[in-house]
Amino acid sequence: MTLFTDTQDALFDALRPQAPDALLGLITAFRADPRPDKIDLGVGVFRDDHGATPVMRAVKAAEARLVADQQSKAYLGAEGDARYTELLAELLLGADAADEEHLAGVQTPGGTGALRLGAELIARARPDARVWIGTPTWPNHMPIFRAAGLAIQPHAFYHRDTGGIDFDAMMADLSDAMPGDIVLLHGCCHNPTGAGFGADQWRDIAALCERRGLIPFIDLAYQGLGDGLDDDAAATRTMLARLPEALIAYSCDKNFGLYRDRVGALWVQSRSGAGAAIAKGNMLAIARGLWSMPPDHGAAVVRVILDNPDLRADWMAELDAMRIRLNGLRMALSACHPRLAPIANQRGMFALLPLSSDQVIAAREQHGIYMAPDGRINIAGLTIDTITAFARGIVPYLNI
Structure with a gap:
């Protein structure tokens, strides 16, 4: 006997079709393209001069040491690897960060997990808070906060024609934010634009947050790939020194090359040690319902590297080489056309070209240049040898 009937709605009939991920479609199209001189600037992974994404x-x-020394694969708990989180906090915030009672951190599955955990924490603490997000931003930002039930308020950020930040318009928009609202900020190396605030602008943002009672949520996914480890952390340190409350989502995907291992962390700064302890308890309770325990391997790798002076020095040297490569490509690309000149002063892996979606499609069809539909390119997908061909393919559209 069955309780299912022909008139009963099937479980999944109410679901709506979802648009496929544009970047995943680019991967498929690029692989199917037989042209030997095609250029892949879509997916955001670091590549070396040979187009490879090697293991650092x-x-x-560190992995060899883990294979030799690790004695168990037992659960570590919802907090993850506590030593990893301490070392990462010191890397980001300074040597005394792990001793700060008003700062609480936990390991997360990647920066995405950190953002989602932070969003859920905000929704639990202040469900009516609005999250102010500059446009454009990483495409996953808004879905993450909406999934937690939070309201999104876009604000001005980037001036596409000039390749710079429309700071006055941004500050004017944020002047409408209410006490307790959240301001999402890219700590360095903005994705997708590469544009960044100057030190004075960061101080102005901190002053605005202080004046209006706003809480910064800093997304830091590229420390070391802009101007160096300390320089890339300077803005975050400025914000935390000035403001009593903040959240930081961190990713090791790019600067440790641990993309598939999903290595991240979330820190919360509270007004007091007691408040930080309560926040951490809630973070762990939320994490228990989201992923139970974070994956260990990638975090253990980072811990071993940061805990060993020789491995840390070698990692920093390789990270320096990655940054130098990116900034060198930026300089070369910026010289190809006046409208590309702002790219030289931007930082990180990405730039947003002043191209329409039709021009992006034309560049792909006519010249085998693959980039995101909005004109975002992964700088690391270029080499000194391919920049000329790339420029030759897009310059006609820049002249229109």
Whole structure:
């Protein structure tokens, strides 16, 4: 006997079809393209001069140590690897960060997990808070906060024609934010634009947050790939020194090359040690319902690297080489056309070209240049040898 009937709605009939991920479609199209001179600037992974995304030397060495020394695969708990989180906090916030009672951190599955955990924490603490997000931003930002039930309020950020930040318009928009609202900020190396605030602008943002009672949520996914480890952390340190409350989502995907291992962390700064302890308890309770325990391997690799002076030094040297490569490509690309000149002063892996979606499609069809539909390119997908061909393919559209 069955309780199912022909008139009963099937479980999944109410679901709506979802648009496929545009970048995943680019991967498929690029692989199917037989042209030998095609250029892939879509997916956001670092590539070397040969187009490879290698495992970093220090990562390989740390993994070898784990294979030899790790005695168990037992659960670590919802907090994850506490030593990893301490070391990462010191890397980001300074040597005394792990001793700060008003700062609480936990390991997360990647920066995405950190953002989602932070969003759920905000929704639990202040469900009526609005999250102010500059446009454009990483495409996953808004879905993450909406999934937690939070209201999104876009604000001005980037001036596409000039390749710079429309700071006055941004500050004017944020002047409408209410006490307790959240301001999402890219700590460095903005995705997708590469544009960043100057030190004075960061101080102005901190002053605005202080004056209006706003809480910064800093997304830091590229420390070390802009101007160096300390320089890339300077803005975050400025914000936390000035403001009593903040959240930081961190990713090790790019600067440790641990993309598929999903390595991240979330820190909360509270007004007091007691408040931080309560926040951490709620973070762990939420994490228990989201992923139960974070994956260990990638975090253990980072811990081994940061805890060993030789491995840390080798990792920093390789990270320096990655940053130098990116900034060198930026300089070369910026010289190809006046409208590309702002790219030289931007930082990180990405730039947003002043191209329409039709021009992006034309560049792909006519010249085998693959980039996101909005004109975002992964700088690391270029080489000195391919920049000329790339420029030759897009310059006609820049002249229109």
